[in-house]
Each structure stands twice: as C-alpha cells, then as structure tokens.
Amino acid sequence: MSSSSSSSEDTFKSPALPPPHHPHHHEEPSSSSSSPIKIGLVTEQLEGPIEGSIDDVEKIEVEAEKEAKISIQAPTLHYEVPPWACEPDPDAKFQLEILKEGKMVGTFDLSQRKHPTFVVFGRIHPGCDLVMEHPSISRYHCILQYGDDRMSKTGKGWHIFELGSTHGSKMNKKRLPPKQYIRTRVGFIFQFGESTRIYNLTGPQDDAEAEWDCSPTEMKLRKHKKELEAKLRAAAAQEMIEDEKRDAKGGR
Incomplete structure (x- = not known):
C-alpha cells in the first residue's frame, strides 16, 4: 500500500508542477515591455507629419475665423433707392477730386460705382465704392444719389444723402x-467725419451752379456798403426829425 500510495502521490504532483508555465510568463512581460517601445517608435515616426498637418489645419481654421468675422462685421446697407433715381x-464723366492739404492726392471716377444710380461712401471695403480709412468715418457714411427729383425742382443731377453718421x-x-436729399453740383466740395480730406465734384459745366458776378470779397464789401448806407440814411432821417422839432419850438 505504501508503494502504491507513493507512486500515486508522484503521479498526482507531476501535473501541478509550474515549470512548463514559466516560459509563457517570461514571454508576456517581454512582449508587453516591447509593445510600448513599438508604440513609442511609431509615435516618433508620425510626430513630424502630424505636427505639420496640425499647423496647416490651424492656419486654415484661423483664416476661416477671419473670414467669418469679416462677414459678420459687414452689415447690410439699409438704403432704399428713391423712385426718381436714374x-x-x-x-458726362463725373469725378471726385481728392484733396489733402491743398494738394490733389487722387481721383474717383463715379462711373466705376457698384450700383446703377448711386455711390456709397464709408469704411467697409466690400460694400463701399469710395473707402475712407479715417477712424471718424462710419461703416456706411454717406450716399451720392443720381436722379431727377421733380418735387424739389432742382433738375437732374447728383444728390447727397447723409446716412445719419456719428x-x-x-x-x-x-x-x-x-436722411435728406440735398442737390449738389459740379464744383461743390464735401468733407466726411473729422477727416481733413476734401472731395471736389467735377463734371460737365452745364451741371455747375451759375457763377457770381463778383468775388466773395466783393460781395462782402457790397454788403458792408449797403449796411453803412442804411445807417447813414437812418441817421439823416433822425437828424431831420430833430431839426423839425427845434423849428417847431422856435416858431412858438
């Protein structure tokens, strides 16, 4: 019985021996330890192209954001063309001469307008015909409208319309x-906001205002002369009244 029990114990213990499993346990750590190295190598290999592609994507996103902001900041022009517009x-070759400190710095051909009958002045590049960069200029500042306003009987020509700018x-x-249409003519000058630039409307002479028969200085002299003559007449009339009073007293 003892011999059979010892042999059975040997046969019972032999399957439980762990040595056959040790190689598997050693392979797993090696494989697991090697996998991070492989992942790390893959990551290092991909870092170059990934970084470049991210930069490209970021640039595209930044440009898209800029375009979105520009489109948001460009409001709709709230302006209705009058029925008398044409x-x-x-x-006719209407132009605006742009003057700064007495010198002409540019011209704007009114035939190059974006709309059929009117020109837009302001600070926004997409929406304005004549763009002014001075900070006091509103996004949509003023309108130059062509037409024949028969109600005001001013004749066919350009009319300036202030959009209520600051x-x-x-x-x-x-x-x-x-918000009023004011008839303008060739030779008239415009100023917008606090900008020192002057815009002079040029074109056919038949659109110009009738010339004065004298200069502004001569007109002032004439006005002063009339006022002086009126004062002299009033003084002379007062003196005549005083003389009549004295004569009346002397006659008594």
Whole structure:
C-alpha cells in the first residue's frame, strides 16, 4: 500500500508542477515591455507629419475665423433707392477730386460705382465704392444719389444723402442734415467725419451752379456798403426829425 500510495502521490504532483508555465510568463512581460517601445517608435515616426498637418489645419481654421468675422462685421446697407433715381449719362464723366492739404492726392471716377444710380461712401471695403480709412468715418457714411427729383425742382443731377453718421458730413463747409436729399453740383466740395480730406465734384459745366458776378470779397464789401448806407440814411432821417422839432419850438 505504501508503494502504491507513493507512486500515486508522484503521479498526482507531476501535473501541478509550474515549470512548463514559466516560459509563457517570461514571454508576456517581454512582449508587453516591447509593445510600448513599438508604440513609442511609431509615435516618433508620425510626430513630424502630424505636427505639420496640425499647423496647416490651424492656419486654415484661423483664416476661416477671419473670414467669418469679416462677414459678420459687414452689415447690410439699409438704403432704399428713391423712385426718381436714374442713371447718369455715361459720357458726362463725373469725378471726385481728392484733396489733402491743398494738394490733389487722387481721383474717383463715379462711373466705376457698384450700383446703377448711386455711390456709397464709408469704411467697409466690400460694400463701399469710395473707402475712407479715417477712424471718424462710419461703416456706411454717406450716399451720392443720381436722379431727377421733380418735387424739389432742382433738375437732374447728383444728390447727397447723409446716412445719419456719428460725425456727420459737410457740403461747401456746411453740415448736412441727416436722411435728406440735398442737390449738389459740379464744383461743390464735401468733407466726411473729422477727416481733413476734401472731395471736389467735377463734371460737365452745364451741371455747375451759375457763377457770381463778383468775388466773395466783393460781395462782402457790397454788403458792408449797403449796411453803412442804411445807417447813414437812418441817421439823416433822425437828424431831420430833430431839426423839425427845434423849428417847431422856435416858431412858438
């Protein structure tokens, strides 16, 4: 019995021996330890192209954001063309001379406008015909509208329309009222916002205002002379009244 029990114990213990499993345990750590190295190598190999592609993607996203911001910042022009609007004669050759400190720095051909009957002044490049970069200029600042306003009986020509800008506009050094069509003519000058630039409308002479028969200085002298003559007449009349009073007292 003892011999059979010892042999059975040997046969029982032999399957439980762990040595056959040790090689597998040693291979697993080696394989697991090698896998991070492989992953690391793959990562290092891909770092170059991935980084470059990310830069390209970021650049594209930045450009897209810029374009989106520009489109958001460009509002719609809220302006209705009047029923009396019409296109100017293409042979009229209307232009704006741009003057700065007494010197002409450029011209703008009104036939190069984006709209059939009007020209837009302002600070926005896509929406404005004549772009002004001075900070006092509104995004949409002013309109130059061509047409024949028969209600005002001013004849066919250009009309300036102030869009209610913050810093306003001037024509011939006089501030323009907002949201009103004011007839303008060849030879008139415009100023927008706080900009020192002057815009002079040029074109056919039949659109110019009738010339004065004298210079502005002569007109002032004539006005002063009339005022002086009126004062002298008033003084002479007062003196005559005083003389009559004295004569009346002497007659008594």
